[in-house]
Structures are given as C-alpha cells and as structure tokens.
Amino acid sequence: MSTFRRVFSSSVGTKLLIGLTGLAMFVYLILHLIGNALIFAGPDTFNHYSHALISNPLIIPIETGLLLIFLLHVYKTIVNYFSNQSARPTGYAEKKFAGHTSRKSVASSTMIFSGLVLLLFVVIHVKQFKYGAWYLTTTAPSVRDLARLEFEVFRQPLWVAFYALCTIVVGLHLRHGIASGFQSIGFDHPVYTRRLTVTGVVLAIIIGGGLAFIPVWVYFTQ
Amino acid sequence: MRINLKIWRQSGPDKPGRFVEYTAPDVSPDMSFLEMLDVINEELIVKGEDPIAFDSDCREGICGTCGFLVSGVPHGPEPGTTVCQLHMRHFKDGDRLTLEPWRAKAFPVIKDLVVDRSAFDRIIQAGGYTSVNVGGAQDANAILIPGTLAEKAMDSAACIGCGACVAACKNASAALFTSAKISHLALLPQGQIERRARAIAMVERHDDEGFGSCSNEGECEAVCPKEIPITNIARMNREYFRAMLISRD
Numbered sequence: 510m511s512t513f514r515r516v517f518s519s520s521v522g523t524k525l526l527i528g529l530t531g532l533a534m535f536v537y538l539i540l541h542l543i544g545n546a547l548i549f550a551g552p553d554t555f556n557h558y559s560h561a562l563i564s565n566p567l568i569i570p571i572e573t574g575l576l577l578i579f580l581l582h583v584y585k586t587i588v589n590y591f592s593n594q595s596a597r598p599t600g601y602a603e604k605k606f607a608g609h610t611s612r613k614s615v616a617s618s619t620m621i622f623s624g625l626v627l628l629l630f631v632v633i634h635v636k637q638f639k640y641g642a643w644y645l646t647t648t649a650p651s652v653r654d655l656a657r658l659e660f661e662v663f664r665q666p667l668w669v670a671f672y673a674l675c676t677i678v679v680g681l682h683l684r685h686g687i688a689s690g691f692q693s694i695g696f697d698h699p700v701y702t703r704r705l706t707v708t709g710v711v712l713a714i715i716i717g718g719g720l721a722f723i724p725v726w727v728y729f730t731q
Numbered sequence: 732m733r734i735n736l737k738i739w740r741q742s743g744p745d746k747p748g749r750f751v752e753y754t755a756p757d758v759s760p761d762m763s764f765l766e767m768l769d770v771i772n773e774e775l776i777v778k779g780e781d782p783i784a785f786d787s788d789c790r791e792g793i794c795g796t797c798g799f800l801v802s803g804v805p806h807g808p809e810p811g812t813t814v815c816q817l818h819m820r821h822f823k824d825g826d827r828l829t830l831e832p833w834r835a836k837a838f839p840v841i842k843d844l845v846v847d848r849s850a851f852d853r854i855i856q857a858g859g860y861t862s863v864n865v866g867g868a869q870d871a872n873a874i875l876i877p878g879t880l881a882e883k884a885m886d887s888a889a890c891i892g893c894g895a896c897v898a899a900c901k902n903a904s905a906a907l908f909t910s911a912k913i914s915h916l917a918l919l920p921q922g923q924i925e926r927r928a929r930a931i932a933m934v935e936r937h938d939d940e941g942f943g944s945c946s947n948e949g950e951c952e953a954v955c956p957k958e959i960p961i962t963n964i965a966r967m968n969r970e971y972f973r974a975m976l977i978s979r980d
C-alpha cells in the first residue's frame with residue numbers, strides 16, 4: 510500500500526483528516542457568520558458584499574475546495590463511525606458516563622447525528638440561497654438582491670424555526686468539534702490547550718447562536 | 732451490609748452468556764470488591780456450583796490484571812482506583828450492582844468477567860521496547876535526562892495495561908494504552924533509535940487488532956486507574972504523523 514493510503518486509512522490518520530477538514534470548515538464558518546452579519550448594516554451593504562464575493566474569480570477554486578473538504582469530512586466520518594461501531598460488536602447492558610475528568614458531553618456523543626443533520630441542512634441551504642431566486646436590485650449598479658430572497662424566506666416562521674434549529678446543531682457539533690479537532694491533529698500545549706478548549710466552547714456558542722439569531726432577527730424586524 | 736449483584740456469566744468463549752443475580756448478605760465495609768466476590772465464590776464452591784471467574788493478581792492496584800465494569804463504569808465509581816483496590820465502604824447497604832466484562836471485538840470474553848487481552852501484548856511486541864544492547868549498568872549520570880521529561884515519561888509508563896480505557900471508550904479504542912506506551916519511550920533518549928518505526932508499527936498493530944479510533948471524549952482518562960492523561964494521545968498522533976509524513980528519521 511502506498512504511504513499515503515496507509516496513513517489515511519489508519520485510525521490516527523483518519524482522525525487527522527477529520528480534524529483538518531472539520532477545522533477548515535470551522536474557519537469558514539467564522540467568515541460566513543461575519544459576512545452574514547452584514548445584513549444588520551442594511552440590504553445594500555449585504556448585497557454589495559455578496560456581489561463582491563461571487564464576482565471574485567477566486568470564488569470557483571475556493572468553492573470547489575470547500576466542497577471537497579466537506580465531502581471528505583462526510584466520507585471519513587461516516588466510514589469511521591461504522592468501523593468504530595464494529596470495534597464493539599456486543600454492547601454493554603449498563604454503561605454510564607465516567608464523569609471525573611471526562612469531556613464526554615451530549616455534543617460529543619451525538620457527533621454523527623448532528624453531522625447528518627448538518628449534511629441535510631447544507632444541501633437545503635445551498636439550494637435555497639446560492640441556487641435560489643435570482644432577484645436584481647432596482648438601484649444602479651444592478652447586483653443580485655440576495656437580501657430580498659433572505660427576507661422572503663425568513664418571513665416564514667417554519668423556515669425561521671428550521672434555520673434556527675439547524676444552526677444550533679452547528680453550534681452543538683462545534684461544541685465538541687473544535688477542541689477535538691485540535692487534539693486530533695496533535696496539538697497539545699500545557700497552557701494553550703485549556704484556553705483553546707474554553708475558547709472553542711465560546712466560539713461554538715457564538716457561531717451557533719449568531720447564525721440562529723439572523724433568521725429570528727429578520728422575522729421580527731423586516 | 733447487603734449487596735445485590737447482577738453478574739455476567741458465560742461458560743466459555745463461544746458460549747452464550749447471561750446475567751445471574753447473586754446476593755452478598757454480610758459484606759464488611761473494609762472488604763475490597765474482589766474479596767466480596769471471593770466470599771460469594773466460596774459459597775458457590777461449597778454448593779458445588781461453578782465459581783465466578785474474574786482476573787486478579789497483585790490486588791494492590793499495580794499489576795493491571797483485574798478489571799470489569801461495576802454498574803457501567805470500568806473499575807467502578809472511584810477515580811484512580813483499580814477494582815481490586817475499590818473498597819466496599821464506597822457502597823451502601825442494599826445497593827444493586829451490575830458486573831460486566833470489558834466489551835470489545837479485540838478483547839473476546841474467555842469466561843464470565845475474564846477477557847483475552849493478548850491484543851495489548853501484540854501491540855507491545857510490535858514496537859513497545861528498545862532492542863539496543865546497552866551493555867553493563869552505566870554511571871547513573873552518563874545519560875542526562877531533564878527532570879521534567881523523566882516525570883512525563885514516568886507518568887506515561889505508569890500504565891498497567893488493564894484495558895479499562897478500551898472498555899470505557901465508545902469506539903473501543905486502545906488509543907490511550909498505545910499512546911502511553913509510545914510516549915514513555917519517545918520521551919527518553921533510550922527510545923530515540925527506534926522512535927519512528929515504533930510509532931508506525933504500534934499504531935498499525937492497534938488498528939489490525941480491531942480497536943476503534945479516538946473521538947477525544949476522554950472517558951479513558953477518567954476511568955484509568957493510573958489517571959494517564961489523553962495528552963499522550965495527542966503525542967502519539969504527532970509521533971505517527973512525524974514518522975509517516977514529515978520526517979525521514
């Protein structure tokens with residue numbers, strides 16, 4: 510087997526890939542949240558930002574890269590989930606959280622479920638916005654009026670609830686994911702690891718809560 | 732005090748198993764958990780029944796031979812304690828406890844609470860040693876080792892190989908065991924010569940034995956009787972990447 514295949518089919522190498530792709534998407538989400546928050550500055554600012562993004566020639570390679578990272582994460586986590594399941598063919602009659610120093614949490618025990626919700630969510634979300642109705646602004650220069658689409662979607666309470674729930678699931682996934690990803694890539698420092706774990710939880714709340722706030726805000730104010 | 736027990740009984744490796752209820756009517760708080768089982772077994776022997784099989788050797792928490800789950804937690808509820816050092820004073824009169832063997836594909840049940848942990852031996856055989864001939868005993872200061880490193884290496888070497896980490900892990904991963912064994916040699920000068928080959932061989936043996944991967948929950952660290960930290964796992968990951976992807980030597 511080639512070294513490359515050997516590394517990335519091993520348990521440790523698999524987690525390196527899951528960690529790297531997960532952390533890359535985490536960085537993307539920070540940028541995505543900041544970009545989306547421009548809606549608070551008004552539809553014009555938001556539309557011009559979105560226009561600047563999609564008219565940048567680099568957007569195609571970046572989007573392709575993101576898609577590959579996403580697919581790699583999904584593929585590796587699902588394969589990893591099944592091989593981990595098969596490592597314990599007979600389950601326990603009684604099993605408790607160990608407590609003490611353990612970091613096991615609701616978030617960490619539901620990664621595959623939160624992940625699968627995210628998979629569904631990302632597909633729906635991309636279809637609804639990126640490939641959704643292409644309105645144009647009436648003021649010159651005429652650009653895509655993404656704000657109008659956003660307001661139309663988030664005037665519907667069911668969509669607001671769906672987005673708020675799914676983005677909270679994003680936060681839940683990251684609640685365990687951020688610290689876990691760093692541990693998987695071998696990061697371990699006497700001071701920074703602890704700070705990073707705390708910062709990771711705070712960022713998970715900011716990202717999950719922030720993304721969930723936007724549709725709610727649109728619903729109540731626009 | 733009176734303790735009610737539900738214990739996994741399985742007469743052999745490929746035999747079906749089931750839980751059987753036992754009562755220990757007169758348990759002293761000074762007894763260890765295994766002494767309580769000894770008392771139950773003495774009665775079973777007198778009655779002509781098959782005694783409950785469980786592993787133990789030193790009974791002082793240093794050999795790593797004992798181990799099973801007490802009500803869902805490997806080695807029971809006390810942190811940093813093997814089940815042989817778990818004393819009955821931590822339980823109450825009338826408690827109902829479930830005893831179950833380690834469960835993992837790589838740790839098949841041999842009988843009752845006894846599992847086959849030879850997969851650990853094979854991980855060690857794959858590289859958990861130094862094969863250089865060091866000759867006669869040298870002067871103690873001939874190889875200088877910083878105190879902080881010696882401490883870290885000793886913390887990792889404290890692993891007694893009981894298998895509780897595998898038992899606690901939702902993925903039945905032996906990452907904590909393997910990483911402790913890789914770490915204590917990687918940290919010391921004597922371990923440098925085979926450092927690269929060791930990391931690769933031990934990780935691959937770990938996988939071939941059928942253990943899962945690490946989800947970084949740290950249940951292993953929490954149940955480890957020697958409280959080996961999962962920072963060892965981050966080190967193992969670095970050792971492995973370094974050996975496979977980054978470095979030539």
Ligand code: HEM
Pocket residue numbers: 524527528529530531532534535538582583586587590620621622623624625627628679682683685686687689690691693694945946947
């Ligand atoms: C918004 C997109 C996503 C982000 C930002 C993200 C982020 C992360 C991060 C940072 C980790 C920790 C990596 C590690 O433990 O080394 C992780 C783990 C995981 N992710 Fe994702 N993820 C996303 C989408 C998904 C999707 C769509 C799935 C679908 C199956 C998924 C399934 C998992 C699973 C199962 C784990 C745990 C792996 C384990 O137990 O070791 N994730 N994710």
Ligand code: FES
Pocket residue numbers: 786787788789790791792793794795796797798813814815816
């Ligand atoms: S019997 Fe030796 S550690 Fe328990």
